[in-house]
Amino acid sequence: MSHSDRIQARFQCHFDKFALDVDLNLPGSGITAIFGHSGCGKTTLLRCIAGLQPTKGQLSVLGEPWQTAHNSWPVHRRPLAYVFQDTSLFPHLSVRKNLLYGYRRVPAEQRKISPEQVYDWLGLSPLLKRMPAGLSGGERQRVAIGRALLTSPRLLLMDEPLSALDQQSKLDILPYLERMRDTLEIPVLYVSHSTAEVARLADHIVMMEHGRVVAQGPLQETLARTDHPFRLEEDAGVILNGEVAEVDDRWQLCRVAFDGGELWLRHHEHLHAGMSVRVQVLARDVSIALQEQRNQSIQNLLPATVDHIAREVMPGTSLVRLLVGDTPFLARLTSRSVHQLQLSPGLPVWLQIKSVALAD
Template structure:
């Protein structure tokens, strides 16, 4: 197959459940498979891995794993699969767990070094420990590093944080971000957590009842007025931004994005030039026809009205706006839209009441 990226097409029945997907996914970065429990996320992942017998097509960056003339068994597919449970060898130290797969890969085929894996997952100080002495988050980091050391062409992760408590989830998140930013291979990440998806995903596939109901870059999907399930109440946009200034007097920092800038509360550790990810919820943006300076909201941005749609609740509307080329959403009462005579094409002022650092 001639195109890069991941091609995955499966149309098959598993008892009463039907999986019917046709996907062309990015060949790098983190793609989230998102949806309610039972929607088919794990079934799709298992079909991709060859763990589930299914007719279809599977190709990763021009390497055909499954099609009309080929159907490689799972052990011949160059992938790594990280499950909810870590399944570390309890009688082996962290280092020996990591070396288990690494030493079985010929030296000339190793794409990820031992030092890289331990650095990305923060394991250097844990190498001599036994699994029983590790926290849940540490065990999962070891499992991920062990998977990477097989030098896979695809990393599959099936709800890797679901067995962890909230503190452990927060501990492991920066390491997953480091993998997303450093790995040259695609990652497919199954989750039903909107918070995990908002923080980690570059691309998102929304599933329901075995079918894809929406897919695309995270920012594009979340900025749609037709909000997919799971994001209705927390409808809003995700922004990639860069810290450009700190105001120590007022404990604020300025984050620049393509289309303007926003001020947010200074958080310890944020540095000038640092890239961050922000979330701005639709309910936290009000609109004005002219710039209002005699009020408490400090983040005021000019924007063009792009689209107006009926919202999930009666009497409310979702307004899509563009600050430059960056989309935002504003949830207003339909009465307010009518009273202000807001229409597509108009320039208005966004009053952003709250900005959240995604962490």
């Protein structure tokens, strides 16, 4: 992929109590999650990209040099849109007028997204005549995202847009964000500390800690690494892209085929054969056997090969990376189990997967 199809950023700056040192080479499409614990520098990075945080560095977006060692475009010249936690809708304007506020200020020849497209992507048509005060939190955030998109930005920045919403509002808005991801050609940088949001939405991930990038790459590959500092999290695991191959109404299960095998998981009403889905398999839900064990309750048994072992990632615990075909899985085992099974790279084994869930 050429530089004209990438987002490249290099910032090295010091603040009163904080230092940011990042070197990014990101895809120019899809959603890139900027992920890490609170205070790691996610929002500071986004503000540097937006030009809201004065800093020295270099930034190129889809071939345009927004910032160099000798020149930096001011905020108003950077063709981006920024969605904050706070929607900041104009309370005296209807939803339609809020949405069209930025759109009408974009020259006609520069408009790349139509209001009708945004209404469709974000399900806004029933809300157009309503006032912001009468909207739920999730509805207000959808309007804020739509307003940002209608400025036809070359880059969309989203700073924890769901963090102020209750759990039901988050669940309501996520399908709209998925539709936007699948339809939109604008690259999105999405700041979050929620592994559930990242698992469901992101194509690419940047992991940050103490102002530095500790890992970056395609979501599936990066989450399956054993050498990044987030491997000890309770929800460490892998994300798989698959397709619903079968729905079993009798047992309320569905079979999802992925590159290398298939998995059974609990059926959800909206699933149907042929549908593309993402599933999550947590390392804590994977055990290993040297031989196939059919006389037990676990339904998901997969032949695999040990790829890598990270020993003693914490006292008494090891993390094992395995391959089912070319698809990676992670298993968190006691170091004693690793020793007793004599696990080593290249060894054929059987995965026993206790739980599989949709990434939602």
